[in-house]
Amino acid sequence: MGFDVLKKTMGIERKINDFLDQVSEAGMLFGEGVEFYLNGRMDVFAQKLDAISEKEHQGDILRKTIDHELYTRTLIPESRGDVLRLMEDMDSLLDRFKGAMWRFEIERVDICADLHDDFLGLVSCVCKSVEAMISSSRAFFNDIEAVSDHMHKVSFWETESDKASTRLQRAIFSKKDIELSHRLQLRDFAVHIDRIADRAEDAADNLGIYVIKRSL
Amino acid sequence: MTVFFLMSGVFLGWSLGANDAANVFGTAVGTRMLRFRVAAVYCSIFIILGAMVSGGGAAHTLGKLGAINAIGGAFVVAMSAGISVYLMTLLHNPVSTSQAIVGAIIGWNLFSGNPTDYTSLTRIVITWVACPILSGIIAVILYVFITFMIRHTRINMFQQDSLTRSGLILAGIFGSYALGANNIANVMGVFIPVAPFPDVMLFGCIRFSSTQQLFFVGGIAIAAGVITYSRRVMMTVGRGIFELTPVAAFVVVTAQGLVLFIFASQRLSDLLVSHGLPAIPLVPVSSSQAIVGAVMGIAFLKGIRAIQWKTIGRIAAGWAVTPLIAAVICFVSLFFMQNVFEVQTYKPVACIQDTQGSGVHGSDVQGSGVHSSEVHGSEVHCSEVQGFNDQGLDSCAGRD
Numbered sequence: 001m002g003f004d005v006l007k008k009t010m011g012i013e014r015k016i017n018d019f020l021d022q023v024s025e026a027g028m029l030f031g032e033g034v035e036f037y038l039n040g041r042m043d044v045f046a047q048k049l050d051a052i053s054e055k056e057h058q059g060d061i062l063r064k065t066i067d068h069e070l071y072t073r074t075l076i077p078e079s080r081g082d083v084l085r086l087m088e089d090m091d092s093l094l095d096r097f098k099g100a101m102w103r104f105e106i107e108r109v110d111i112c113a114d115l116h117d118d119f120l121g122l123v124s125c126v127c128k129s130v131e132a133m134i135s136s137s138r139a140f141f142n143d144i145e146a147v148s149d150h151m152h153k154v155s156f157w158e159t160e161s162d163k164a165s166t167r168l169q170r171a172i173f174s175k176k177d178i179e180l181s182h183r184l185q186l187r188d189f190a191v192h193i194d195r196i197a198d199r200a201e202d203a204a205d206n207l208g209i210y211v212i213k214r215s216l
Numbered sequence: 217m218t219v220f221f222l223m224s225g226v227f228l229g230w231s232l233g234a235n236d237a238a239n240v241f242g243t244a245v246g247t248r249m250l251r252f253r254v255a256a257v258y259c260s261i262f263i264i265l266g267a268m269v270s271g272g273g274a275a276h277t278l279g280k281l282g283a284i285n286a287i288g289g290a291f292v293v294a295m296s297a298g299i300s301v302y303l304m305t306l307l308h309n310p311v312s313t314s315q316a317i318v319g320a321i322i323g324w325n326l327f328s329g330n331p332t333d334y335t336s337l338t339r340i341v342i343t344w345v346a347c348p349i350l351s352g353i354i355a356v357i358l359y360v361f362i363t364f365m366i367r368h369t370r371i372n373m374f375q376q377d378s379l380t381r382s383g384l385i386l387a388g389i390f391g392s393y394a395l396g397a398n399n400i401a402n403v404m405g406v407f408i409p410v411a412p413f414p415d416v417m418l419f420g421c422i423r424f425s426s427t428q429q430l431f432f433v434g435g436i437a438i439a440a441g442v443i444t445y446s447r448r449v450m451m452t453v454g455r456g457i458f459e460l461t462p463v464a465a466f467v468v469v470t471a472q473g474l475v476l477f478i479f480a481s482q483r484l485s486d487l488l489v490s491h492g493l494p495a496i497p498l499v500p501v502s503s504s505q506a507i508v509g510a511v512m513g514i515a516f517l518k519g520i521r522a523i524q525w526k527t528i529g530r531i532a533a534g535w536a537v538t539p540l541i542a543a544v545i546c547f548v549s550l551f552f553m554q555n556v557f558e559v560q561t562y563k564p565v566a567c568i569q570d571t572q573g574s575g576v577h578g579s580d581v582q583g584s585g586v587h588s589s590e591v592h593g594s595e596v597h598c599s600e601v602q603g604f605n606d607q608g609l610d611s612c613a614g615r616d
Contacts, residue, residue, distance in 0.1 A: 076377045142373075
């Protein structure tokens with residue numbers, strides 16, 4: 001029986017790690033996908049889009065399995081609710097990466113070359129904030145004392161994302177050679193991407209509360 | 217008729233199971249580390265095993281267990297204790313079965329005219345206060361140590377969960393085994409001399425003695441109490457006083473075990489004495505009181521604002537009135553038993569001066585079950601009386 005419990009424990013640990021891997025890889029795919037989009041390599045962009053959709057699908061399956069196992073095997077009863085909410089938060093980040101990629105695919109927005117660096121800078125900050133959130137989540141399971149070491153980075157990169165987004169929006173609206181509708185569309189893209197970092201920061205705030213609850 | 221008298225033991229067993237399972241699995245179920253059904257199955261199996269395998273140890277003292285020297289009296293004492301425990305179980309209160317038995321025995325003493333040794337009684341009552349306090353202190357020390365270790369070993373959340381769960385299950389299993397082994401004498405001991413079962417050979421090689429069959433019936437009765445009625449007391453212990461974490465739940469069960477061990481271990485006491493330290497007073501302590509004390513210790517450590525004072529008050533009141541209720545029920549029932557149903561509830565036995573010297577043999581002296589009284593330097597032995605009383609008062613360290 002003891003062995004059985006240990007096996008179950010190792011199984012759920014592995015699944016949570018796999019799930020966080022999916023989120024992390026989705027972030028990397030998103031970064032690469034935007035870069036290929038900006039370079040006009042739509043065939044590779046389509047591959048990245050397929051890959052990120054697959055990650056999202058795998059993430060959903062893993063999250064449902066984790067939910068199911070946590071409840072049916074009555075694991076970590078005192079932290080179960082917090083862990084499930086954390087998984088939901090991370091899943092929503094994965095969804096947002098996929099949503100942003102699909103938005104590029106559907107709207108095929110024309111991004112002026114002089115805005116490319118700003119867009120890439122914004123995407124980089126967003127991906128780093130999500131990556132810091134993933135590290136915080138792993139620490140929550142493995143070494144609760146180390147969570148704060150990662151969590152402050154989420155806030156840092158979220159702030160950097162806000163700055164990059166503001167810079168980009170200024171650049172967009174300072175361009176007089178494009179239509180207002182085009183500018184509004186570009187602004188929406190910038191805001192949409194920046195919201196991923198905002199969501200990561202919200203998840204980090206929630207995680208901070210879970211850490212306090214576990215420390216009590 | 218004997219089978220009818222046995223029913224009071226079965227009822228006491230059922231009440232004990234309904235109430236005392238909370239001491240071994242209450243915190244595990246209350247913290248949702250273990251489902252009630254699983255806990256009840258583990259608890260029942262190991263209670264029956266404990267009663268069958270190690271209950272025999274208690275049988276060695278069962279010569280004394282005839283103490284209440286008439287089967288009618290034993291019936292009433294067991295029934296009164298059972299009713300008192302049942303009443304407390306109805307209120308979801310964890311209560312000490314030893315307390316109920318002590319109360320019932322005092323009721324029998326009052327009725328039969330046997331004197332009660334107030335020195336020993338006072339000593340026992342003091343432990344009812346000291347035991348929860350000591351248990352609380354041990355729980356606090358253990359909790360601080362374990363949380364320090366968890367913080368510094370950087371253990372994974374799921375591994376910690378797995379270890380805590382295994383610890384709770386193991387502690388529960390050992391606790392259940394001990395509960396069956398120790399309390400079966402309280403439940404069925406008085407019926408050993410009148411056990412109606414013949415010895416049986418199982419598979420031609422395993423002898424299933426009359427006493428074992430009796431203990432098996434008692435074990436089944438305790439298990440039935442666990443399965444049918446223990447859930448609410450478990451929730452009181454596990455969640456009603458203070459919302460425990462699984463680690464705290466494990467600490468509470470361990471602290472309880474340590475307290476019972478400390479007060480019951482002759483070897484530990486001898487070891488201390490051999491090193492020039494004071495001996496441990498080996499007195500009966502209640503696992504119910506130890507577990508509630510440990511929960512309160514953790515609650516005080518983590519912030520008194522979260523303590524359910526109403527529940528604490530209810531439990532403390534239950535502890536205070538349980539012996540009284542048992543004594544009153546026993547006294548009144550004995551009256552009816554003797555005067556209405558005309559069943560003999562005690563036999564007056566005269567003391568006989570030992571012609572060989574200082575010893576005095578007889579049993580009318582010690583009705584309270586408190587032995588080792590010395591009468592002007594002369595040792596007093598009781599030929600018939602002491603059994604049930606001794607079991608209830610002096611030999612039930614670690615029981616409840």
